[in-house]
Amino acid sequence: GAVVSQHPSRVICKSGTSVKIECRSLDFQATTMFWYRQFPKQSLMLMATSNEGSKATYEQGVEKDKFLINHASLTLSTLTVTSAHPEDSSFYICSARGGGTGTTGELFFGEGSRLTVL
Amino acid sequence: AQSVTQLDSQVPVFEEAPVELRCNYSSSVSVYLFWYVQYPNQGLQLLLKYLSGSTLVKSINGFEAEFNKSQTSFHLRKPSVHISDTAEYFCAVSLSLSFGGYNKLIFGAGTRLAVHP
Secondary structure, three states: OOOEEEEOOEEEEOOOOOEEEEEEEOOOOOOEEEEEEEOOOOOEEEEEEEEOOOOOEEOOOOOOOOEEEEEEEOOEEEEEEOOOOHHHOEEEEEEEEOOOOOOOOOEEEOOOEEEEEO | OOEEEOOOOEEEEEOOOOEEEOOEEEOOOOEEEEEEEEOOOOOEEEEEEEOOOOOEEEOOOOOEEEEEOOOOEEEEEEOOOOHHHOEEEEEEEEEOHHHOOOOOOEEOOOEEEEEEO
C-alpha cells in the first residue's frame, strides 16, 4: 500500500527554538495533506489542511503563525513549530490522500513525530 | 457538524475471547465511517471503512464492523482476539462525497484494547 513517511520521528528542542517536521508521500502524489496533533491518551485533532501550491487551511483555534505549513511539492509537506514552548510538546501526525475515485481516496498516515520542548 | 463518541476508553479482554468496541456518530447528513488502529508510537493504520453498499465490512485480520443508520452506530467486533491486537482503536467519520467528500476525518477519543493471556 501507499506509504507516508515523517521525519524526524522524535525531536527534543529547547524552548524558543523552531522545529521542522517533514511529511513525504513515498510512492504517490498527494495534492492534499493533513496535519494532526495528538495529546497523550487523547484523540487526534486536525490542525490544518495542506494543499500543494497554495496556503494551508487552518482549523479554528490553531495559530497560523505558530504552526507554519508549507506544501511546496506533490510529495512533501512541512510543519514548522516556531518559537516552541513546552505546551507545544505533542505527537504530530500527518496524513496524505492517495489516489482514488473523486475524493474517496484513502488517507494514509505517517508514523508520527514526537516533539518534546524542554 | 459531525461528532464521534467511543463509549469505552479501555476494554480489557482475555486472549481468544470476543470483543466489541463501540462507536456512535452524530451527523445531519450522510457520512463515511472508518476504524483506524494505532500501535504504540506509530501512526494510524486503516482497519476498515464503510462508504456505501453492504453495511457489514470486514478487515483482513478478522475484524468486522456494521453500519447501523437507525442507531447511528459503527461498532467494531472480533470473535477471537490475539495478544497482537492490543492497540488503540479510533473510530472516525467524514462527510460523504455528495456533501463535500472525504476531506476531513473527525476522530473519536479512542478505545484502548488490552488483550491479556
